[in-house]
Amino acid sequence: MNRRFDHEELGEGAGREELLGIARELEALGRADVGVPIRDFADRVMRAVERERRPSPIGAFGAALLGGSPRGAVAAVAVAWRLATRAGRAVPLAVRAQALAFVLVVAVAAVGTGTLAVAGAAQVLGGSGILFPSGPTPSPTLTIQPTPTLEPIPIPTPEATPSTSPSPAAEPSPTLSAEPSETAEPGETAEPGDTAEPSETPSAKPSAEPSETPKPSPTPRPSPTPTPEPGESSASPDASGSETADRDAG
Amino acid sequence: MVTWGDDSRGGRDGESGTLASSARAAVSAHDPAGGPPIDAVRGDDQALVDAILAGDRDAFRIIVERESRTVIGACSRILGSMVEAEDVAQEAFVIAYRALGTYRGEGALGGWLTRIAVRLALRRSGQRREVTWIDPHADFASTAAGRSLRGGDPAVLHAAEERAGAVRSAVAGLPDSYREIVALRFFGDLSLNEIAATTGRPLGTVKTQLHRGLARLRDRLGPEFAS
Numbered sequence: 001m002n003r004r005f006d007h008e009e010l011g012e013g014a015g016r017e018e019l020l021g022i023a024r025e026l027e028a029l030g031r032a033d034v035g036v037p038i039r040d041f042a043d044r045v046m047r048a049v050e051r052e053r054r055p056s057p058i059g060a061f062g063a064a065l066l067g068g069s070p071r072g073a074v075a076a077v078a079v080a081w082r083l084a085t086r087a088g089r090a091v092p093l094a095v096r097a098q099a100l101a102f103v104l105v106v107a108v109a110a111v112g113t114g115t116l117a118v119a120g121a122a123q124v125l126g127g128s129g130i131l132f133p134s135g136p137t138p139s140p141t142l143t144i145q146p147t148p149t150l151e152p153i154p155i156p157t158p159e160a161t162p163s164t165s166p167s168p169a170a171e172p173s174p175t176l177s178a179e180p181s182e183t184a185e186p187g188e189t190a191e192p193g194d195t196a197e198p199s200e201t202p203s204a205k206p207s208a209e210p211s212e213t214p215k216p217s218p219t220p221r222p223s224p225t226p227t228p229e230p231g232e233s234s235a236s237p238d239a240s241g242s243e244t245a246d247r248d249a250g
Numbered sequence: 251m252v253t254w255g256d257d258s259r260g261g262r263d264g265e266s267g268t269l270a271s272s273a274r275a276a277v278s279a280h281d282p283a284g285g286p287p288i289d290a291v292r293g294d295d296q297a298l299v300d301a302i303l304a305g306d307r308d309a310f311r312i313i314v315e316r317e318s319r320t321v322i323g324a325c326s327r328i329l330g331s332m333v334e335a336e337d338v339a340q341e342a343f344v345i346a347y348r349a350l351g352t353y354r355g356e357g358a359l360g361g362w363l364t365r366i367a368v369r370l371a372l373r374r375s376g377q378r379r380e381v382t383w384i385d386p387h388a389d390f391a392s393t394a395a396g397r398s399l400r401g402g403d404p405a406v407l408h409a410a411e412e413r414a415g416a417v418r419s420a421v422a423g424l425p426d427s428y429r430e431i432v433a434l435r436f437f438g439d440l441s442l443n444e445i446a447a448t449t450g451r452p453l454g455t456v457k458t459q460l461h462r463g464l465a466r467l468r469d470r471l472g473p474e475f476a477s
Contacts, residue, residue, distance in 0.1 A: 005435075009442055010464070011457045018473075019464040025475050026421075026436035026467075029414050030327055041322070041336060042314045045343045049310060052347055055303060060351025071450075075352040082296075082354075083303060090297075095304050 057083065058102050077106050295359035299350055314343055317360050320439070321367045327437040328371040330411075330418055338374055342367035357447035364438040365430075365448050372433055375422040413475075420470040428463030431456055 005023045010016055053059065057080035064072030083091050084100035091099075301309040321342060326335035346363050353362060421432055430449070434440045442460070446453045468475070 003439060003441065009435075009457065010461050015465070015468070018468050019461065022464045022467050022471065022475060023436070025417055025471075026432065029417055030436045030439060041318050041340070042311055045314045045318075045340050046308075046311055048340060048344050049307065049347050052344065054305060054307065055347055055350040057303070057351040060349055063348070064352065072349075072352045075354050078354050079303070079351055083300060086300060091300060091304050 057099060061102070061106070077103060080106075295353075296355045299353050299355070299359070302347075302350055310347055313359065313363075317363050318343075320360055321363055324364050324433075324438040325367050325371040328368065328375055328418065328421070328433060330415060334374065335371070338371045339367055342370050345370070356450070357444060361434075361438075361440055361444045361448040364440060365434060368433045368438050369430065372422060372429055375418065416471065417467075417475070420467050423470065424463055424466055428459050428466060431459045432463040432467070435460060 005020075005027050007016065007020055010019055010023075057076040060079070061073050061076035064070070064076055080099040080102045084096050084103060086096070298309050298313055318339065322332075322335050322339040325338045325342075326332055329335050329338065342363065346366050349366075353359065421429060424432060431445060434445045434448070435442065440448065442453060442456050445451075446456045449456070451459075
């Protein structure tokens with residue numbers, strides 16, 4: 001009844017004798033008398049089956065999809081194809097047509113889904129420049145930008161040589177600021193703007209602090225006394241200023 | 251031998267009756283002891299399955315009558331209880347009936363059914379382990395030892411049943427992939443080639459998993475069982 005376990009079934013490996021002992025134990029369990037099935041077992045099964053719907057590849061396909069079994073879904077399509085293409089008149093025409101229609105619908109759906117997936121992937125990858133690095137997206141930027149960028153570049157370069165001199169440094173800024181209004185390159189305009197702002201900020205910070213410090217300027221009123229004024233009078237506002245700065249920082 | 255019953259049931263719907271009757275003829279010519287060529291068995295299986303899919307529900311009875319002994323036997327060896335084995339086998343047949351639309355005929359139908367039943371039985375066995383201690387001998391009369399109790403020493407038979415229970419528990423505690431292979435080989439009585447065809451795994455993988463499964467069992471059961 002039970003086919004005997006052959007030691008070659010174990011293949012190569014250590015401890016084969018021990019494993020063979022375990023296999024013999026399992027074999028003995030498999031040889032045990034399992035009794036005879038009850039007489040109406042087939043009737044019981046058929047009664048249970050009568051409550052079920054007729055099995056079909058379509059139903060099996062849906063169940064496989066719901067159960068997350070792609071192998072089952074593929075198998076259902078294969079069975080439907082087998083039914084549709086079975087030779088002879090063995091399969092009724094209605095069942096054959098249904099199976100064929102199912103296969104066609106699945107094929108069309110698969111092709112459509114695949115096309116959409118490829119198009120979506122191409123859009124995603126192409127938009128980020130991964131899939132088509134020399135694609136159509138860079139070309140418009142290159143065609144638009146060269147004309148403006150080429151125009152500003154020649155203008156600053158001749159003016160850049162005079163800008164090395166200290167005074168004309170302010171002159172390139174209006175020329176550059178006028179040109180960016182035509183072109184869309186704020187990168188160059190921002191640089192002179194930034195250079196202008198820092199030039200204001202260093203002057204602004206000391207001017208702001210002394211504007212508060214003039215309050216202590218009344219302190220020089222007693223200074224008209226003959227004592228040496230400049231060292232002490234200048235020291236006291238600085239000290240007060242440093243204290244206020246510390247407080248502000250604190 | 252397969253009994254079909256009333257011929258009018260199978261041939262009620264014209265064309266499918268042709269298929270069912272050819273399947274019936276093939277099955278009635280099939281002699282399990284003689285071991286027909288595997289291609290012929292596959293052809294029979296596919297003819298039966300196609301007859302059922304074409305609407306001949308009664309063709310399923312042929313499959314049930316042909317495979318019930320094997321399927322119930324496999325369940326019984328795993329569960330150690332005939333009553334429970336029949337319940338699980340019935341459930342397996344119903345599940346197989348629902349899933350007939352996915353049977354591609356790559357392996358024998360019997361192996362496919364046995365695999366479904368073995369998986370169900372192993373699951374039931376795994377769920378049952380915690381409950382076993384409440385009344386471990388409730389179904390003893392239906393076990394192999396219980397049935398042969400009349401003619402043997404009760405103590406020896408009980409010891410044998412305990413030993414068998416230990417082996418079943420150890421098998422039920424194996425990892426899924428090893429457990430299925432071990433159960434199909436020793437309880438489902440399938441060859442390694444049949445297991446490979448039924449599970450869709452390469453033969454080398456099946457061999458490796460069987461080897462590892464037996465090694466795990468040796469570690470669990472100890473040297474007493476390995477000697």
